Amino acid sequence: MKIDKAGAPFIAGALVPAAVLAGARRYGWATGFAALGAFFAYFFRDPDRQIPIEPGLVVSPADGRVVIAGDADPRWSPPGAWKQITIFLSPMDVHMNRIPVDGRVTRIEYREGKFLPAYKSEANENELNEIWVDHHGEPVVVRQIVGVLARRIVCRVVEGQTLARGERIGLMKFGSRMDVFLPARAEVLARVGEQVVAGETALARLPPRPGA
Secondary structure, rough: EEHHHHHHHHHHHHHHHHHHHHHOOHHHHHHHHHHHHHHHHHHHHEEOOOOOOOEEEEEEOOOOOEEEEEEEEOOOOOOEEEEEEEEEEEOOOOOEOOOOOOEEEEEEEEEEOOOOOOOHHHHHHHHHEEEEEEOOOEEEEEEEEEEEEEEEEEEEEOOOOOOOOOOEEEEEEOOHHHHHHHEEEEOOOOOOEEEOOOOEEEEEEEEOOOOO
């Protein structure tokens, strides 16, 4: 099991005091810091995933629970008609984010905002990072949205980069949410309440357009 490099400062920040306290025979405090270090290592785990190869599938960008699956609310979605799938990540979920479709990154937009609970509708006003991908001539939008605990978004892709379906794109630190906006013709497969796995669970089907 790999540990993402973003976790190194957190893990070291817990294990170094644990070692110092253990050396001073303050075993109770040392155990607490060691447990915190173990949690950080668990949080920043980065398992490999088996990406499906069936054409037209849209895979989950995150581990977590589906809270929205259907037509997008025009108040919060990008301009136009979209299908929306939203995933809530608890602090215990794997937080590595993956791109749901193959394509070229055409736009990345960061927006400052609030830090409200990610599972509530008010979270649409939270700080977010939006990644636009040209998927065979159609736009697909992925949003990384922070929550109460998640105070930093890590985005590791750049405009112009070509990505394969399921490729890692970044992560969010300590509980968060991800939105996927698909063309209105997409067939949504995900269901509200479903637990999904990043890079493996098919959220929707988006077959090639006739004549494309």
